Amino acid sequence: MRLEVIFKFLGFILLFNALFLLISFIISAFSGESSVIPLAYSMLICIIFGLFPMIFVGKVEYLSFNEGISIVVYGWLITCVIGSLPYLMWGGEFTLINSWFESVSGFTTTGSSILNDVEKLPKGLLFWRSSTHWIGGLGVIMFVLLILPTSQNPRLTLINTEMSDISRSTFQYRARKTAYVLAMIYAGLTVMETLLLTLAGMGLFDAINHSFATIATGGFSTRNLSIAAYNQLSIEVIIMLFMILSGINFGILFNTVSGKSPNIFNSRIVRAYLFILLAGIVVATTDLYLEGVYSFSQSLRAAAFQVISLGTTTGFATQATEVWPSFTQLILIFFTIQCAMVGSTSGGLKFDRIFIFFKSIVKQVKMMKHPNAVITIKVDNISLDDQRESNVMNFIVLYVITFFITTLILSVFNTDLITAFSASIATLGNVGPGFGQVSSLGNYADLPVFSKLVLTFNMLLGRLEILSIIAFLTIRRKEF
């Protein structure tokens, strides 16, 4: 494995981060804030470390799978380290572990925070915090693919290691085209949401930050009370709409815009995803209303927002869900486990895998009745071979095992069962808020240091997909 090539690609990643640090620095400098030096310094480190490998390494003509996966995993790790520097240098509630937690939570678009008082942060730092969502939403590797001055092979290797196989199947373009399609949809949705939120009366700065967090399905807000701070229906409706759009496969969104199939109007998996969200809203609304928590209209408004927020792994909040009836809380936990669609900006298990899982059960039943039948699982007319089907099943099993182990570890540190269970699943699914101590309007500040470290590992596992990390760990033993 060629380390110098890995350094070169990591350099591109650092330079991309430096761009957003520069914007945050400008905001901070104009506002005359205390975050000027931390942001300037972090930017300088990114530029120095980003530029100097380019002096030694020429054009890269090819990348091996091992090099590709190392770039992806190290890329995410180094991005998270760099992302934590402005927090660490600024101080306040940011200790070393808290800075790392906030950075990983931002880049993996989890949206869990250790901050008790978000509103105390300077604007520059708030913008950087939201930027980590926006960079991480599409994936820093994907952004780098857009600007990478290299040949087709390295791009293809990187895109194959960054995207899961079922996610890639909806993108039948060359690597660079795929990256462009994703970036166009991503930027387009962000601009549209910012405009609509501004029109609805949200300040431009808050609108940009909330758009970054929505489209990346992150969940960091600039307010302590998240979206509840605005208490405005129009803002909630806009955010709900864009949360749903961000939870849908970007390839399908692109097909919709360019008049191809499958699109959001004829895709069976999109219909199934929207149907499940709708069913969740109906059940949660009914339970909240019948339990007398809110009036009917308030129940509908609160249930719709929370179901969509958790069902798309965003994690914004308009209500304190820890006081909701247990049944509704279980519905929300189901959506925390399910996550959004592949090819979207969300992490975690993903709806498509659950869809394939149920189709696979139906297939098994049919096979029992007709042992000689040849039955193929299809998702939007794309046939899944046995290998892919088996990959999905393995992934689900690995996901459950990981979730179980992390719940167990958190419980060892005297964390109550509800908190341990929901924090594990909320971080592994990159959702953000859980229940108990880490509820929708709460935070992760009071968890023990080791628990925070375990949860950050969970977030990275959820974002990078568990198999990629295992593949990375196995190549390390052989080749380094």
Add this chain to the structure above:
Amino acid sequence: MLILAGTVSIIEFMKLSKDVNALIEDNYKTILAAKSMLEALEREDSGILLLLLGQWDDGRIILDSADNKFMTALDNAGKNITEPREDIYIEKIRESYQIYHSKWQRPIVDTDKQGDINWYEQDMHKSFLEVKSAVNDLMILNQTSMYKEASLLKEKSRRAIMPGIVSIVAALVFSIILNYFITKNFISPLNQMVDAVREVGPGNKVMKTDISSEDELKLLENEINKLINRLS
């Protein structure tokens, strides 16, 4: 980067030094004055008790000296107004002290007040507590402000130190990566060349290395090969 970090740290520490001085000047002086006022009040209370027992001379001496101390401290606090609404706090002390002062300034010895513990409890001590409470309020105002300032200073000192720590770690990582590139690009090819030259002999007239770069090292390899050809 280390120079920059050092410069940033020096500037921040200079600011920090100014802030610490300001903290001492602004709040600590008033806190000392308030403490002095409280001590004087306690002395005055002792003086009043002596008057109540009929000890005119001892009581008056203590009262006059404590009064002097109280007024000096109050003047010092009045000249060091640094917090919003602090002047209102000072005025409140002045007003409550005037009432208190007027009560013990009138004769107590050889009047019906001498030995009257009820009068002391219900009238004199009540005024004493009012003055004490006003002084305490002033002290709390300055202590709270001092705590806030100290917390800010703690943050500032961290911001002064952190660039230095981050720079040292970054410099270490940078030197490791630079070392890798230098070894990979210069030292390793030179070692290869040394090994290849050693292998040149009667049966091997060509020096072979794995150098693929088109730089000075490749040129040197070519020139050594030409030299071997010329010598053989």
